[in-house]
Amino acid sequence: MDKVRAENDLKPASEPSAVLLRELVAHLRQNREQLREEWVYRINETELLQAMTREEIFAEATSVYDSYVEALETRTLETLQAYAQNLSERIIPRGVETHEVVGIVLLLRDVLARSLFAKYQTNPKLLNDVLDAYEPAANSIAITVAVGFVRERERVIREQQEAIRELSTPVLPVRERLLILPIIGLIDPLRARQVTEQLLRGVRAHRAKVVVIDITGVGSLDVKVANHLVLTVEAARLLGARVIVTGLSPEIANTLVNIGVDLGKMSTVGDLQGGIEEAERLLGYKVIPATPGPA
């Protein structure tokens, strides 16, 4: 999780600036209903937040508005950050996207800025001072909300990817001390690392002494992935487990050896069934043939 750094808080204002900000905050509180309504109107006009109903938009707008003003008032972003995080957690599953969140925050900034223009237009110098106080704060707020949203989105995406990867490489404990890892589909280097991780965790969790990795279902096996397989075998040995690779067709095996992959470091058996039998033999199980032998 990202830590809140003190530098993220709004910079301390000079005394006159602080006074102006207090006045500004009071103004924003006084005109809350009107400004919020205008903001919501603009949101609907630009057709942002399509994924949400009007009632929802209104409710969130209220919370955002209040947090915004509070940030300006207290000159700290912590509450706002927490709210942004919370809001993101709720709206991301609804399909709200980054540009929408950035868009509405900027709209609010604009709505409030205009209201300041309107209020202080008769006094250009004062208007200038007010904007000097308002703008940096408003921009920090916009950034905070946007960043909070993006971070949450990244976190969600990472979790989803992790889940997908785990689903696609299940480690199956079929017998005591024996794991089978059927790999299906293409393996890229990223997935290869994932497979290794899962295999090793599986070895530890199930206290496996033999693992059968079946790659029958793998379309193609390039050099990098093959080397990675060798690494996996070596890593598994460090955890006290032997690895048998099955489903490596003679053609693939030949190609790989020719390219220089050291297949000598792992046991290979033609098919999964054979691999399991070999594994059981290693574990000391008696192997009884499925079909009766010759009479």
Add this chain to the structure above:
Amino acid sequence: MPIRPATSDDRVVPADGDARVDVARDTDIVLARQLGRRLALDLGFSAGDATLVATAISELARNILMYAGAGEVWLKGLRQGERYGILVEARDRGPGIPDVQQALRDGYSTSNRLGLGLPGVRRLMDEFSIESGPGAGTIVRVKMWDR
């Protein structure tokens, strides 16, 4: 000899989000890699990746000690668009590596030969670069990115 705790060490200097560990004795290797692991975890790396990073740091710091006597390990969190990463930079002003290509050749075979370990570190990390020359010191930069 007790291990110096990895906190409030006056040789670890955060600067703009960087952290630097001065490497002058073997306990500094542990310090550097523990710091690296913590930074990696803080950045959001998994425990597994943090271990890879810590291992790489250990090797690089060890090289500094063995071949230059002293040097520094710099650690820095990185951000590139939506992904985050970690940069480890091992610097020394030692005699340099006379034949970098040779050092990078993958000759470890099956022995535990204590070489520079650079091919191994390169395999461990996502990005790897090295600058070195006779009498010119050495800088090794490695990066790991989130997945």
Add this chain to the structure above:
Amino acid sequence: MNDEPGNRGSGMGVPILKQGNYLIASIQSALSDADLLELRDALVERVGRYRARGVIIDVTALDVLDSFATRILSDSAHMIRLRGARTVIVGIQPEVASSMAYMGLTLPGIWTALDLEEGVAHLDAHAHTTRNV
């Protein structure tokens, strides 16, 4: 069991316990290079002193096993072998194993097992063979 005077920890405090004919070294935390060397020497000395038949080095608590540590563990096993005992390294963490494999540090010829229980079982099973280290 652990009532012998020489069974205090070595250096940094790596406790070495005697369990029947076996010695069990349980590393508790990160070890510096000097600590590793001390551990090696302590183990070799005790194997001789107690005429141990097997040694288990438990590295569960080590979060990194780099080239030096790997070399020293390997040396330890070889030196212990010269004293007539077999060594098993146990407790290598999955992430550590991955790193070691990437780095080409595979402890060739050194026995490894998942944990203490497996390590003891291995020593028991091979009590009468002399192949390997």
